[in-house]
Amino acid sequence: MCPAIGHTLPHLATQEYISMTLVNRQFLLAARPHGMVKETDFELATSDVPSITEGQALVRTRYISLDPSMRGQMENRADYVAPIQIGDVMRARGVGEIVDSKSDALRIGALAWGAFGMQDYAVVNADAPQFRLLAEGEDPELALGVLGGTGLTAYFGMLQVGLPKAGDVVVVSGAAGATGSVAGQIAKIKGCTVFGMAGSDEKCAWLTELGFDGVVNYKTENVATALDTLCPNGMNIFFDNVGGEILDLCLDRLQLHSRVVLCGGISRYNATGELAGPKNYFNLIFRRSRMEGFLLHDYADQFPQAVREMRSWIDAGRLQSRTTVIEGFEKLPRALIKLFEGGNIGKMMVRTD
Ligand SMILES: NC(=O)c1ccc[n+]([C@@H]2O[C@H](COP(=O)([O-])OP(=O)(O)OC[C@H]3O[C@@H](n4cnc5c(N)ncnc54)[C@H](OP(=O)(O)O)[C@@H]3O)[C@@H](O)[C@H]2O)c1
Known part of the structure; x- marks a missing residue:
């Protein structure tokens, strides 16, 4: 749980007050990355x-999410979203507080989840895509993590693509991250045996606390041997966040x-040069x-339906989550790099100030 957000702005802040006294800090895309961000x-x-x-309403961002997909967007490699140009505000999801409003649906003081960008202030409409108002008292860290983009990704990926059935053997890569940790727990809720791969003993210990039936530290263990020990008859579902060698090893164990x-x-995501495809696809x-x-x-x-169901699992103690919160707006680029270095357990986010 996170501490309550302090209202550093007066709730009755007027546009005039805001524009006279404040500036909008923004991280712009300065260069397309080559290799690691x-x-x-x-x-x-x-x-x-x-x-x-x-x-419209004016939102002051309080938390900004760091997501691996930002890397592809910086390079304009993702064809499913509009391109980002050099000099544009970097795209990011966040949770923010409505500090001024000309909409009956958007109350000053309310918290909202949405695509606000890497900046202090964003303008929103109530019907913006991927925008929701938080319930009174809702924890913003939960809203950005397990009830936000990564938790929802785990929900739809596991339930609608993975189609878990009781008794299935499920393997999750990137299992101690925001998406993987939720995907694995959802498979447990559905009665599966779940194994997770992660990059440190601390992460593996957390997965065991979450109820994973077995774990592999892919950085220190031989993954092939570990998989053959954990699931000698192979797996029914592989939920892959990682690709590469790990995907190949799992394709060989279906x-x-x-x-x-x-x-x-x-x-x-940060690799350069020609990438090999999976050898074992046959x-x-x-x-x-x-x-x-x-x-x-x-x-x-x-x-909305997914958030309701996941909230019911959280309330029943069946779905847990963790966040890695870095303090300070200016740390945003560093926090993105840290995500690729494996420096997060659960959802990575920056709390702005
Ligand atoms: N399909 C969709 O709509 C959708 C939506 C959201 C996210 N995603 C994908 O879901 C995956 C997880 O995203 P997330 O936001 O939840 O991030 P995350 O898992 O919370 O954080 C990324 C983690 O990836 C691991 N990692 C980094 N480099 C790696 C490497 N070379 N090999 C293996 N593991 C590596 C690190 O953990 P370790 O310490 O374990 O290495 C790191 O903590 C990403 O691939 C992302 O693109 C897809």
Whole structure:
């Protein structure tokens, strides 16, 4: 749980008050990354606080989410979102407080989740895509993590692509991250045996606390041997956040009619040069199995129902989450790098000030 957000702005702040006294800090895309993201790929700039018109509200971001997909967007490699140009405000989801409003639906003082960008202030409409108002008293860290983009990704990827059945053997890569930790717990809720792979003993210990039936530290163990010990008959579902060698090893260990859920492939996001494809894909034929990618935003119309169900699991103590919160707006680029270095357990976010 996080501490309550302090209201550092007066709730009755007027547009005039805001524009006279405050500036809008923004991280702009300064360069397209080559290899690992660098702090110099971003430029810290300031601009005026934007004005709002009828039907709009002004949001002061309080938490900003760091997501691996930002890397592809910086390079304009993702064709499912509008391109980001050099000099644009870096795209990011966040939780913020409404500090001025010209909309009856957007009350000053309310907290909201949405795509506010790496900046202090954003203008929103009540019907903006991927926008929701938090319930009174709702924890903003939960809203950005397990009830936000990554938790929802785990929910739809596991339930609608993985199709878990009681008794299935499920393996999750990137299991101690924001998406993987939720995906594994959802499979447990559905009665599966779940094994997780993560990059440190501390992460593996947390997965065991969450109820995972077995764990592999892929950095210190031989993954092939560990998988053969944990699931000698192979797996029914592989929920993959990582790709590369780990995907290949799992493709080689599928039971009949398995589902390989392609959620992400973080091992390739900062790689340079030509990347090898999976060697063992032919096993999909031998095992009459399916490998399918998905994107969260295709499920946007089902978000409210998913949030309700996940909240009920949280309230019942069946779904737990963790956050890694870095303090300070100016740390945003560093926090993104830290995400790729494995420096997070659960959801990575920056608390702005
Ligand atoms: N399909 C969709 O709509 C969708 C939506 C959201 C996210 N995703 C994908 O879901 C995956 C997880 O995203 P997230 O936001 O939840 O991040 P996350 O898992 O919370 O954080 C990333 C983690 O990836 C691991 N990692 C980094 N480099 C790695 C490498 N080379 N090999 C193996 N593991 C590596 C690190 O953990 P370790 O210490 O364990 O290495 C790191 O903590 C990403 O692939 C992302 O692109 C997909």
